[in-house]
Amino acid sequence: MSTYKDVKKITTHVLQEMKIRGEKISMLTAYDYSMAKIFDAAKIDILLVGDSASNVMHGHETTLPITLDQMISHASSVIRAVERSLVVVDLPFGSYQGNSKEALNSAIRIMKEAEAHAVKLEGGEDVVDSVKRILTAGIPVMGHLGLTPQSIYKFGTYEVRAKEDVEAAKLLSDAKLLEDAGCFAIVLEKIPAQLAKQVSENLKIPVIGIGAGPNVDGQVLVSHDMLGINKDFSPKFLRRYLNLYDEIKTAVEQYVDDVKRMDFPNEKEQY
Numbered sequence: 189m190s191t192y193k194d195v196k197k198i199t200t201h202v203l204q205e206m207k208i209r210g211e212k213i214s215m216l217t218a219y220d221y222s223m224a225k226i227f228d229a230a231k232i233d234i235l236l237v238g239d240s241a242s243n244v245m246h247g248h249e250t251t252l253p254i255t256l257d258q259m260i261s262h263a264s265s266v267i268r269a270v271e272r273s274l275v276v277v278d279l280p281f282g283s284y285q286g287n288s289k290e291a292l293n294s295a296i297r298i299m300k301e302a303e304a305h306a307v308k309l310e311g312g313e314d315v316v317d318s319v320k321r322i323l324t325a326g327i328p329v330m331g332h333l334g335l336t337p338q339s340i341y342k343f344g345t346y347e348v349r350a351k352e353d354v355e356a357a358k359l360l361s362d363a364k365l366l367e368d369a370g371c372f373a374i375v376l377e378k379i380p381a382q383l384a385k386q387v388s389e390n391l392k393i394p395v396i397g398i399g400a401g402p403n404v405d406g407q408v409l410v411s412h413d414m415l416g417i418n419k420d421f422s423p424k425f426l427r428r429y430l431n432l433y434d435e436i437k438t439a440v441e442q443y444v445d446d447v448k449r450m451d452f453p454n455e456k457e458q459y
């Protein structure tokens with residue numbers, strides 16, 4: 189039986205097949221060439237050049253400040269590293285909310301200048317016209333519902349979304365609207381597991397969760413969080429696979445010490 193390891197190149201079509209046969213989709217964020225090369229070699233299905241780059245790469249408190257030019261720069265580094273993964277790039281705040289023409293122009297810049305494979309944008313009913321317009325140019329679109337960090341100042345907190353019936357019903361209808369508009373997949377962020385399960389069962393397209401429980405079609409995490417590079421963020425849904433902050437700090441402390449003691453470079457480490 190063939191598995192994900194046999195797939196040479198992930199496409200939106202391959203992801204759809206994975207959903208049909210119940211194979212879970214793996215997705216991680218990536219923002220630079222070297223990390224993307226490792227993740228691609230590890231056979232991650234989707235690499236998301238997330239606007240979380242605003243936080244983990246640029247040190248901003250929110251995702252709002254990152255620009256389209258910065259996203260394109262991150263995305264083109266990732267694209268150069270990748271042989272197998274599908275690379276999806278976030279449309280940053282302010283690059284698509286104005287109107288569908290602005291959304292299309294921003295998506296075209298990402299596809300043309302970074303040579304990305306698809307774009308992602310946040311929102312439901314409000315962005316459906318933009319989703320349709322971007323699709324007219326042949327650009328695959330991934331949706332994003334639930335906790336949508338670009339709206340943090342509207343929400344006021346990073347708490348779990350759609351716990352109440354009204355918001356849950358709206359999320360279910362937005363998910364269907366995005367599917368009908370032609371999105372190839374949807375990310376659900378930080379919503380009750382039971383609701384995420386219902387969305388996944390209602391939709392034919394893959395539903396990828398982050399803090400949305402196990403009963404969806406795939407999982408995504410921010411790579412800096414799961415690798416323990418960023419220790420400031422520890423939500424319940426996060427599993428840390430490494431503690432790179434401490435490991436890197438120990439290595440750098442050792443290097444500093446070696447330099448100070450004139451232990452580095454030694455005889456073999458010179459010409």
Ligand code: KIV
Nearest residue numbers: 217238239240375408
């Ligand atoms: O920008 C990002 O990292 C994301 C994920 C949280 C899905 O959108």
